[in-house]
Amino acid sequence: MKKQASFIFSPDQLNYEFSDTHPFNQKRIILTMDLLNELHTIDPDEIVTPRTATDEELLLAHDAKYIEIVKKASKGEVSENIGSIYGIGTEDTPFFTGMHDASALLVGGTLTAIDEVMEGRSRYALNLGGGLHHGFQGKASGFCIYNDSSVAIKYLQKKYGARVLYVDTDAHHGDGVQWTFYDDPDVCTFSIHETGRYLFPGTGNVTERGNGKGYGTSFNFPIDAFTEDESFLHIYRTALREVAEYFKPDVILTQNGADAHYLDPLTHLYSTMKIYEEIPKLAKEIADEYCDGKWIAIGGGGYDIWRVVPRAWSLLWLTMKSIPVPTGRLPQAWLDKYQPESPVTLIETWQDPADLYEPVPRKSDINEKNEQMLTRALHVIRKG
Amino acid sequence: MLVQDIMKTDVITLNSTDTIADAVQLMKEKRIRHIPIVEDGQLKGLVTDRDVKEASPSSISERLEPALYETPLDKIMKTDLLIGHPRDFVEEAALMFYTYEIGCLPIVSNYQLVGILTKTDLLYNYIELTGANQPSSHLQIRVPNKPGILYEVSKVFHDHNSNVLSVLVYPYQDSEEYKILAFRVKRMNPLPIIDDLKAQGFEVLWPGQPEMGV
Ligand SMILES: [Zn+2]
Numbered sequence: 001m002k003k004q005a006s007f008i009f010s011p012d013q014l015n016y017e018f019s020d021t022h023p024f025n026q027k028r029i030i031l032t033m034d035l036l037n038e039l040h041t042i043d044p045d046e047i048v049t050p051r052t053a054t055d056e057e058l059l060l061a062h063d064a065k066y067i068e069i070v071k072k073a074s075k076g077e078v079s080e081n082i083g084s085i086y087g088i089g090t091e092d093t094p095f096f097t098g099m100h101d102a103s104a105l106l107v108g109g110t111l112t113a114i115d116e117v118m119e120g121r122s123r124y125a126l127n128l129g130g131g132l133h134h135g136f137q138g139k140a141s142g143f144c145i146y147n148d149s150s151v152a153i154k155y156l157q158k159k160y161g162a163r164v165l166y167v168d169t170d171a172h173h174g175d176g177v178q179w180t181f182y183d184d185p186d187v188c189t190f191s192i193h194e195t196g197r198y199l200f201p202g203t204g205n206v207t208e209r210g211n212g213k214g215y216g217t218s219f220n221f222p223i224d225a226f227t228e229d230e231s232f233l234h235i236y237r238t239a240l241r242e243v244a245e246y247f248k249p250d251v252i253l254t255q256n257g258a259d260a261h262y263l264d265p266l267t268h269l270y271s272t273m274k275i276y277e278e279i280p281k282l283a284k285e286i287a288d289e290y291c292d293g294k295w296i297a298i299g300g301g302g303y304d305i306w307r308v309v310p311r312a313w314s315l316l317w318l319t320m321k322s323i324p325v326p327t328g329r330l331p332q333a334w335l336d337k338y339q340p341e342s343p344v345t346l347i348e349t350w351q352d353p354a355d356l357y358e359p360v361p362r363k364s365d366i367n368e369k370n371e372q373m374l375t376r377a378l379h380v381i382r383k384g
Numbered sequence: 385m386l387v388q389d390i391m392k393t394d395v396i397t398l399n400s401t402d403t404i405a406d407a408v409q410l411m412k413e414k415r416i417r418h419i420p421i422v423e424d425g426q427l428k429g430l431v432t433d434r435d436v437k438e439a440s441p442s443s444i445s446e447r448l449e450p451a452l453y454e455t456p457l458d459k460i461m462k463t464d465l466l467i468g469h470p471r472d473f474v475e476e477a478a479l480m481f482y483t484y485e486i487g488c489l490p491i492v493s494n495y496q497l498v499g500i501l502t503k504t505d506l507l508y509n510y511i512e513l514t515g516a517n518q519p520s521s522h523l524q525i526r527v528p529n530k531p532g533i534l535y536e537v538s539k540v541f542h543d544h545n546s547n548v549l550s551v552l553v554y555p556y557q558d559s560e561e562y563k564i565l566a567f568r569v570k571r572m573n574p575l576p577i578i579d580d581l582k583a584q585g586f587e588v589l590w591p592g593q594p595e596m597g598v
Contacts, residue, residue, distance in 0.1 A: 023573055084547070091544055092572050134519065134572070141519045142572035172572070175519060198590050200572040201519030266573060268591060 006048045006122040008109045009033065011027035013050065013129035015102040018094045023266065029128045029307040031338065032313040038331035039314075041323060048116060050109030050127065053151060057111065058104060060154035061147060061180055063138040067100075070145060074100040087140035097297040103145040106130055110148040111155055113296045118251070119159050124284070124295045124320040126134040128313055131255045133299030134201065141176065142200055148298065150180040151254060153187055156251060165249035165286075166190060167240065169279050170257025171267035172299040173204030173220065177255075183214040188247040192236055194260070194269050195222040195275050206377040216380045219243055222373060224366045225268035231367045232260070232271050233278050235374050244286045246381045252287045252293065256280070257300025258312035262357050270360060272352040276312035295320075300342040306342040311350060326350045387477050388470035390509045391491050391499035397422045400429065400458035404439055407431050407457060418488040420497055421461050426488050427497045429461030436460070467492045468501060478506055515549025515568040523567045524572060524589040525581060529560060537565055540580050546571055564589070 014026045036042050069086045072078050073095050083089025088099075096102075106129045113125035127148075134140075135147030149166060156162045166181075168174035168191040181187035197204040210218040221235050244252075258276060260269040282295065287295035297316055302309040315325060329335075329349055339346050347353065354384055360366070375382075386557040397420045399404055407419055421429040439452065439460045468477050468489045477489055481503060491499035511517055527533045534553070541548050550561055556562035571577065578588050 023575075090570075091546065091576070092570075198522040198524075200521040202516060202522065202568070203519070212386075265575065 002120060003046060003116075003122040004124065004322070005046060005317070006111050006113065006116040006125040007033075007042055007046050007317065008048050008050050008116075008125060008127040008129070010049050010105070010109075012102075012105055013109065015098060016106055016129070017102070018143070018275055021370060022143075023303045024301075025303075025305050026129065028302055028309040028313070029299070029321065030312040031305060032128060032317075034337070035310045035311050035314050035330065035334050036317055038334045039318075039326070041318060041321060048112060048125075050105060050112045050129070052101065053104045053107035053111055053148075054148070057151055057155060058146060061137060061150035061382075062135075062157065066138040070103065070140075071100045074098050078177055086138065087136070090146065093140045093143055093145065101147060103132075106132060107146050107148040107151050110152040110296070110298055113298070114152055114156060114253075117294050117296055118156070118162070123293045124287070124297070126297045126317055126320060128299040130298035131170070131257060133168060133170060133177050133255055133257075133300060134172070134280070135176045137180065142172065143178065143301075147176045147180070149174075149177045149253060152176070152253065152296075153181065157186065160251075162250040163248070164188070165244060165252045165291075166255070167252060167283060168255040168257070168300075169236065169260070169275075170255055171260040171264065171269050172199065172257065172301060173201055173222070174255060175201045175203050178204075178208065178218055178220075181214065182210055183212050184251075185210075185213045186218055187214075188219070188243065188249065190219045190221075190240065190243055192221040192223065192239065193233070194267050195224055198225070199267060204371055209380060217247065219377060221377050223269070223349045223370050226360050226362065227366055228360060228363065228371060229272055229274045230272045230369045232269070232275050236275075236279065237282060238374060239378065240282055240286060242378055242381050244290055249291055251291050252283060252295045254280075254283045254295065254297045255300045256297055256313070256316055258302035258309045259300075261304065261308045261312070262352075263304045263308050264302070266301070270357060272356055273308075273311055273315075273350065274352075276315050277325045280316045284319055304344075306338070306344055307347045311347070316329070327355055385474045385509075385513075386470065387468055387472045387474060387491055387501060388499070390474060390505055391470065391501045392505065394488075394498045395420060395497060395500045397497065398431070398457060399423065400461065401456050403453065403457065404436055404455050407436055411436070411477045416507065418502065420490050420500065421457055422497050425496045427465065427467065427492055429458065429463045430465055430488075430490060431457055432487065435462065441578045465490060469493060470498055474506070474509065477501055481506060501598060514552070518549055518570065519572075520549050520568045521571050521574045521591075523569065523578070523581075523591070525567070526556060526562050526587040526589050527567045529556070529563045533563075534565065536584075537567075537581070537586060537587055540577060540584065540586075540591065541567065541569060543580065544577050546577060 109127040110130040113127040116122040116125040130148040132144035134142035135144035174191040203222045418432040549568040552566040556565040
C-alpha cells in the first residue's frame with residue numbers, strides 16, 4: 001500500500017559538520033524529529049534510510065576533477081591554496097574529515113526521496129538533510145559541497161524523463177541550481193529570496209530568466225530586506241500559482257530553507273512561523289493539481305536551530321501527512337529536554353509571539369517595491 | 385587595466401566594395417551592430433546598424449530596393465572615426481564612450497585594426513570589476529575620512545582569510561568627515577568579520593544595523 005509520506009533519515013546525516021561553531025548545524029534534524037516524535041506523527045515504517053550517491057550520480061551535476069579534490073580533502077590531502085580554488089577549506093566551507101562521504105550521503109538522501117515518490121511507494125517524501133542549493137558544478141559555495149538538488153533533478157530527467165519545477169524558499173538565492181539548468185527548457189527554477197543587494201550570493205535578480213532555449217524557465221523573486229509575512233506570502237502565492245500554470249511540471253522539488261525568519265542571524269527578512277505554515281500547504285496543492293501529487297521536499301538553510309528550524313520543518317512534515325497546523329504550546333517534554341541545552345530562550349508555542357519585533361516603519365514602501373518586482377518578474381508569463 | 389585586456393581581437397570586418405546586403409546579412413548572422421571596413425588591415429570606415437537603417441527608407445529587410453541593396457559600403461560608411469589604442473587605459477576609453485555617445489571604438493595600432501571595444505564589453509568588464517558575478521556578501525562601512533583607513537579596515541578581512549572581490553570608496557553624503565567603504569566579499573557568513581570590525585570601532589552600516597527607518 002502506498003504510504004502518504006516518507007521521512008528520509010539516518011543519524012549519519014549529522015556527519016555533515018564543518019565544526020561545532022559553524023552556523024550550518026544538522027542537529028536541527030534531530031530537534032525536528034524529536035518534536036515530531038513527541039506528537040507521535042512519525043510512524044517507524046515511514047522512516048527510510050538514505051543511500052549514498054554513487055560517483056556516477058554525482059557526475060550528473062559535478063566535475064570529475066572536483067569530486068576527486070573533495071575526496072582528497074576528506075583525508076586531509078589538499079592544501080588551503082588548492083582547496084580555495086574549489087571553494088573548500090575556506091571560513092565558510094572548511095575542510096573536515098570524511099567530507100566526501102558526508103556530502104554524498106546528503107545527495108543520496110534526496111535521490112532516495114525521489115525514488116520513493118517516483119516508484120510509487122509513497123505519495124510525498126521529505127529529506128531534511130538536503131537542500132544544498134549553493135553548490136556549483138566544479139566548486140563549493142556557501143556551506144554547500146555537492147548540490148543534491150542539481151544531481152536529483154538531472155536524475156529525475158534521466159531516469160524518469162520528468163519535467164521538474166524546483167521551488168526554493170530559502171532566504172538566499174538558489175544560485176547553484178539555477179545556473180545548472182539555466183539553458184534547460186525542461187527544468188523550471190523558482191526562487192524567492194532576500195534581494196542580493198547585500199545578501200549572499202548577490203544574484204537572483206528578476207532579469208535572470210534563463211538563456212537560449214531555457215529562456216523563460218528561470219524565475220526570481222528578490223524581496224526587500226525587512227519584508228514581513230503578508231508581502232512574502234502574497235508574492236509566493238501569486239508567483240507559484242502563475243509559474244506552475246505556465247510551466248505545467250510533472251513533479252515538484254521544493255527546497256525549504258528556514259532562514260527567512262526574523263530571528264535568523266544570517267539574513268534580514270522579517271517573517272514569522274506563519275510563512276512556514278503556508279509554504280508547504282501551497283506546494284502540496286500545486287503538486288496535487290499538476291503533478292498527480294508528486295512532491296519531494298528537502299531542507300536547506302536555517303541558522304536559528306533552536307527557536308525557528310524545528311517548528312518550521314515540523315510543519316513541513318505535518319503538511320505532507322495532512323495533519324492540521326498545531327496551535328498552542330509545544331510538547332512540554334521537548335521544551336524540558338532542550339531548554340537547558342539551548343543558548344537562547346525557546347519559543348514555547350507553535351505560533352510566534354505577536355510582539356516578535358518592533359513595527360517596520362518602511363513597511364508600505366517595502367510592500368510596494370515587492371509588488372512592482374512581482375510584476376516585472378512575471379512579465380514573461382503575463383505578456384503571452 | 386588596459387584596453388588590450390578587454391577588447392575583442394577576432395574582429396568581423398568587410399571591404400568598402402562589399403554591399404549593404406553583405407552588411408545586413410553579417411549583422412544578423414553574427415548578432416553584431418558594428419562592422420569596421422578595412423583594406424589590407426587598415427581601418428577605412430565603420431558601418432553601424434543605424435547607418436544601414438538610414439540608407440534604406442523602409443527598414444532593414446529583404447524588401448529593400450534591389451539597387452539600394454547592392455550599394456557598396458563606401459557610400460554609407462562613416463570615415464571620420466574616433467579610435468583607441470590597445471595600451472589606452474580602460475577608463476580613458478570609457479570616457480570617450482561617455483563623452484561622444486558612441487557604441488563602439490575600433491582599436492588601432494601601427495595603422496592596423498587590432499581590435500574592437502563595444503559598450504557591452506565595457507559594461508561586462510565593469511560588472512566583473514565589482515565582482516557582482518561571483519557569489520558574495522556586500523558590506524558597507526562608514527569610516528573617518530583620513531589617510532590609511534582603508535588599510536586598517538582591509539586588515540580585518542585579511543585576518544579572516546577572506547577573499548575580497550571588490551572595494552568601492554564613496555563620499556559620505558551628509559558630512560565630509562566620513563567616507564563609505566563598500567566591500568564585496570566571498571563569504572556567506574560575514575558575521576565574524578562584522579563582529580571584528582565593530583570590535584575595532586568601525587561602524588558597519590550594512591548588514592548588522594537594521595536601517596528600518598526612512
Ligand atoms: Zn539560505
